[in-house]
Amino acid sequence: MSSVLILFAHPALEKSRTNRLLLEACQSVDRVTLNDLYQEYPDFDIDVDREQRLLLEHDYILLHHPMYWYSSPAMVKQWEDLVLEHGWAYGREGKALVGKKMLNVMTTGGPRKAYEEVGYNRFTIRQFLAPFDQTAYLCNMIYLPPFVVHGTHRLSEPEMHRYASQYKSLLTMLTTDQIDLEDAKTRRYLNELLID
Ligand SMILES: Cc1cc2nc3c(=O)[nH]c(=O)nc-3n(C[C@H](O)[C@H](O)[C@H](O)COP(=O)(O)O)c2cc1C
Structure with a gap:
């Protein structure tokens, strides 16, 4: 059995359609801790200890956020800058996160086909996520492909509910160790493990 920490960052949850539903889906899964960073730290004054x-207590670290300007909302960066300290998360003495698994859970306004080298955003999601991938690598964590909900502006209610239920299935698979990590690493998106 594994534990999952969701580091959730949405600066305007009251206006959210998609992430609000995704969040509801994860409330009922055992061994999942939801840490809503904008709610905890409205002044960006992060409690590093x-x-x-929380990081030490969990096996999987999920950075869950909407895509903002081809990256994450600012809180995620603030969290990284303050929490992933030299000598703790990385560096010769920094071994706190070794072997933990990390991935992004992300919603994007742009449709999937926009995130191709020939699409209008010119880069794939994995290319945009390179700084997270390398951050995990530097901290000796295992970085997994993202779970992505594309095209949020045009999603119907049933489609959004389907993604929410996929997210719940993903969390259940992670907490019950039903994910083959070597297989997962070869996927473009973790969504591929959840096709129903
Ligand atoms: C400041 C800002 C920047 C955004 N940047 C992007 C972007 O770079 N790429 C993209 O596909 N969508 C972008 N979007 C759209 C959001 O990703 C989309 O509205 C969000 O994922 C929907 O989730 P929600 O309903 O939970 O807010 C942006 C939205 C805002 C407000």
Whole structure:
């Protein structure tokens, strides 16, 4: 059995359609801790000890956020800058996160076909996520492909509910160790493991 920490960052949850539903889906899964960063730290004043303690207590670290300007909302960067300290998360003495698994859970306004080298965003999602991939690598974590909900502006209610239920299935698979990590690493998106 594994535990999952969701580091959730949405600066305007009251306006959210998609992430709100995704969040609801994860409330009922055992061994999942939801850490809503904008709610905890409205002034960006992150409690580093609390965050490091949470990281130590969990096996999977999920950075869950909408895509903003081809990356994450600013809170995620603030969290990384303060929490992933030298000598704790990386560096010769920094071994706190070795072997933990990390991935992004992300919603994008743009449709999937826009995130191709020939699409209008010119880069794939994996290319946009390279800084997260390398951050995990530097901290000796295992970086997994993202779970992505594309095209949020045009999603119907049933489609959104389907993604929410896929997210719940993903969390259940992670917490019950039903994911083959070597197979997962070869996928473009973790969504591929959840096709129903
Ligand atoms: C400031 C801002 C920047 C955004 N940047 C992007 C972007 O770079 N690529 C993209 O596909 N969508 C972008 N979007 C659209 C959001 O990703 C989309 O509205 C969000 O994922 C929908 O989730 P929600 O309903 O939970 O808010 C942006 C939205 C905002 C407000």
